[in-house]
Amino acid sequence: MNSAEKPAEHETELVGQWLAGSRRIRADAICERIGWLVSQYLVPLGADTGGWDELYRDPETSHLWERTWPQPQMHGGGPPRLARIGVEDARAKYGAVVDA
Numbered sequence: 215m216n217s218a219e220k221p222a223e224h225e226t227e228l229v230g231q232w233l234a235g236s237r238r239i240r241a242d243a244i245c246e247r248i249g250w251l252v253s254q255y256l257v258p259l260g261a262d263t264g265g266w267d268e269l270y271r272d273p274e275t276s277h278l279w280e281r282t283w284p285q286p287q288m289h290g291g292g293p294p295r296l297a298r299i300g301v302e303d304a305r306a307k308y309g310a311v312v313d314a
Contacts (some may be wrong), residue, residue: 219247219257221272221279221298228283230293248296252281260305260311269299269308278304278312 221228230245252258255308256270256279270279280299285292304312 220248220274220276223250223275226300227295227297229295232293245293248294249280251296253277260308263306267307269290269304269311280304280307 228244228248228251230238232240232245233242238261252268252270257273257274259269259271259278261268266283268281270281271277272279278299278301279296282295282297283292284295299307301312
């Protein structure tokens, strides 16, 4: 993947989907992009007290990003969501790691 897949300034939310195939369910391109962003580009800052939601910082823009699984009725919380989060909201949920 190249820098074109880094978050663009206008992007505030990426929501993945699971696609039903003939034999299995597979992640869409947005799920794959979220996976690449959190493993190769964004800087991990920590998780919430439940251990599910995770906070990241963009090393170039300093924007904060939160990875969540917003479909609790699905196995493992469903496909991921990566959304920009404001500093105050991040502090309220994640505490001092925001300022690290």
